[in-house]
Amino acid sequence: MKIPLTGYGLRELILFPTLLLAAGIVSWFAWSAGRPWCQIAAAILGLGVLAFFRDPPRQVLNDQDVLLAPADGIITDICEVEEPEFIKGSARRIGIFLSVLDVHINRTPCDGVVEYIRAHPGKCYNALRTRLASEKNKANCVGLHCPDHPAGMVMVKQITGVIARRIVCRCKPGDMLSAGERFGMIKFGSRTELFLPEDGRAQIMVKKGDKVRAGTTILVHYGSTKSQNGPLTTNPEVKTKVMQNRG
Incomplete structure (x- = not known):
């Protein structure tokens, strides 16, 4: 499903992949250490950023x-x-x-x-x-x-x-x-x-x-x-x- 995003959040959206990568690395180590909740937190953070900058079409x-x-x-x-x-x-x-x-x-x-x-x-x-x-x-x-x-x-x-x-x-x-x-x-x-x-x-x-x-x-x-x-x-x-x- 495509999420329409606003260009007003371009700076944050450009930084987002870097943050997501860092979160992924932290999550991998957390999973290895027996702390899967860190992965869940990273996923929620990522979805939250995308949701915040959504720009749905309006009639x-x-x-x-x-x-x-x-x-x-x-x-x-x-x-x-x-x-x-x-x-x-x-x-x-x-x-x-x-x-x-x-x-x-x-x-x-x-x-x-x-x-x-x-x-x-x-x-x-x-x-x-x-x-x-x-x-x-x-x-x-x-x-x-x-x-x-x-x-x-x-x-x-x-x-x-x-x-x-x-x-x-x-x-x-x-x-x-x-x-x-x-x-x-x-x-x-x-x-x-x-x-x-x-x-x-x-x-x-x-x-x-x-x-x-x-x-x-x-x-x-x-x-x-x-x-x-x-x-x-x-x-x-x-x-x-x-x-x-x-x-």
């Missing part, structure tokens, strides 16, 4: 009235905050925790032009400690200008965790990105946040604890569907067209 939802999840993981928080960096005002923040078992590719929540990128130095607190991780951890912010989308602008914040120490961001100011397009990743467990202007029109379609998938799960709808985060207006069903994976 990206194509709908100009929605914002898609920028990462795989679990919704940990949905709250109103002041966002002074790019949105420069009241914003809704949706936080996603990525475990080491999740796909770690970041995808664009909607069509837009990269208008802002800024890397922030910081700590590496546990990404499940929402406030500390959001405010203190090393992070990278990507601001998108979205002239054809009801949101107008959104920001994705890539945040490190205890294990995750390296953020990959392959876009640059001026790049035009499509909804669901890959633009980077955070290596080995992390947090991703989506910020959107708090203007009363956004309908949050997820709740805390929900499992989401980048490029396919709808986080926000700008229409008239009932939100899971409180009462909203009218009713039409959110409809999406399915298109081939972008990026």
Whole structure:
């Protein structure tokens, strides 16, 4: 079975055969010494590295009235905050925790032009400690200008965790990105946040604890569907067209 792997992990994947060879030598000696569990540990390590850098194809939802999840993981928080960096005002923040078992590719929540990128130095607190991780951890912010989308602008914040120490961001100011397009990743467990202007029109379609998938799960709808985060207006069903994976 072929495992699709991301090019964002090229450095680690190049080093992987060397590490695997070293692990194999250690395992051989361990087996000779009557310690077969070392071989099992080496096999698990090897499979873990491959699994972490997997990049499965996605059927990206194509709908100009929605914002898609920028990462795989679990919704940990949905709250109103002041966002002074790019949105420069009241914003809704949706936080996603990525475990080491999740796909770690970041995808664009909607069509837009990269208008802002800024890397922030910081700590590496546990990404499940929402406030500390959001405010203190090393992070990278990507601001998108979205002239054809009801949101107008959104920001994705890539945040490190205890294990995750390296953020990959392959876009640059001026790049035009499509909804669901890959633009980077955070290596080995992390947090991703989506910020959107708090203007009363956004309908949050997820709740805390929900499992989401980048490029396919709808986080926000700008229409008239009932939100899971409180009462909203009218009713039409959110409809999406399915298109081939972008990026």
